[in-house]
Amino acid sequence: MDQTELVAAARSGDHNAFRELVRLLEPRVAATVIGMLGHCQEAEDVGQETFIRFYNALDKFRCEAKVETYVTRIAINLSLNELKRRQRKALLFVDQPEADLENLSNREIVEIDRDTQTTVRLAVRQLAPRFRAVIVLRLIDGYSTRETAEILNLPIGTVLSRLSRAQKKLKIILEPVFEGKV
Amino acid sequence: MKNKWLDLLRRSFDDHLSRPDQETLKRVLAESAELRSEKRRLTDLRNLIASSSVESFRPFFTERVMDVVAGRRQTRTPVNGWRSALGEVFRPVAIAAALTIVGLLILGLSISGNLSLEGLLGIPEYSLENIVYAME
Structure with a gap:
């Protein structure tokens, strides 16, 4: 079925x-x-x-x-x-471990001894929710840009611009990973 | 490296480029080593993000969902449905009743001008003699 x-x-x-x-x-x-x-x-x-x-x-x-x-x-x-x-x-409330993980500095994300996948997941969590949503749907779930726009009820242009800005930020955070420092 | 080419490169991953844009990108990629390196980096970044996906919850997730679903189905029997409907209706009725009582108390207070219980409830203040006289 x-x-x-x-x-x-x-x-x-x-x-x-x-x-x-x-x-x-x-x-x-x-x-x-x-x-x-x-x-x-x-x-x-x-x-x-x-x-x-x-x-x-x-x-x-x-x-x-x-x-x-x-x-x-x-x-x-x-x-x-x-x-x-x-x-x-x-x-x-001050003590919110999950929220704290969304406010790490770029150095904190890549410096602590973590495997690459955990580092990448943490980097994605530094994005504001609206940017995170497009990255998750487009790059992690593998939806097309059009499908991502439909799911989020956004124009395709907005999805494209958010994807571009989110990737720029992720590239900066994950620079040490690409340079082999992690 | 021009921002224009970078934007075109980024767009090529997520958008359908027109034929002239595709040809332009092909040409500038052939000419610029920097842009080719940027393309590799973007490809690596996207592959890295895609590979970070976690595709399951804790073991027995399906069973936990089905337990909740089964629980909901049980509460959907006619008697429970009637009870829950009654519960849903009761709340607005209770709120409306409470507001009406408060309104009446305020009205009674504004008419009688004092804070006596009789005044608040709108009951005329009879003395014992008045009641005895009325009974006779």
């Missing part, structure tokens, strides 16, 4: 069809949510909430969009909400 058929089966109450959808879509949702929030409990909660929202919206889903794109849209919106909540919390 393809994803559209699985949605139809899940809508008519087939529990196993929905389980299969979760299994198939977990990698995409995990890449999006962990790319946005980092590997933390909140990311897992947002991932879970993504599928619960999808389950609740099964009756409304008319397969006009691809299932994967639809679920990614839920995941990215919930991640952006979580980042707003994290920022509000960071304003109120």
Whole structure:
């Protein structure tokens, strides 16, 4: 069964069809949510909430969009909400480890002994949420520029300019990685 | 290296370039070693970011989601549905009732001009003699 058929089966109450959808879509949702929030409990909660929202919206889903794109849209919106909540919390409480990881200096990111992938993930987390979202969707999830624009409900020109600015910043942060200093 | 060529190079990764732009980029890439090096760096950066993807949550994620879904399905029985609908209706009714009571108290206060309970509730202040007289 393809994803559209699985949605139809899940809508008519087939529990196993929905389980299969979760299994198939977990990698995409995990890449999006962990790319946005980092590997933390909140990311897992947002991932879970993504599928619960999808389950609740099964009756409304008319397969006009691809299932994967639809679920990614839920995941990215919930991640952006979580980042707003994290920022509000960071304003109120000093000790917020996850928020602190989003405010490291370039030197802190590359100096501490980390593997390259962790360094790259930390570098992505230094981007403002709107820039991070385009990088995650376009470069990590591998959506086309047009699909990225559709998911974020933005004009293609805005996506292109955000991608360009985000890459410039990432290039500066990750310069030592390319020079082999990390 | 001109910013114009750099922008064109960056755009080539994410946008469909027109035929003249493609030819221009090809030409300037052939001419400029610096731009070729920039292209390599951008390609490396993008590959590095793509490879940083984490594609799974903790083990048994699907089971945890299905547990929550099963829990929601149970709460969707007709009786529970009726109860939750009642709960949803109760809140606005309770808020409206509370506001009405506060409104009436303020109205009673403004009419009677004092803070007595009778005044607040809009009950006329009868003395014991008045009540006995009324009963006779």
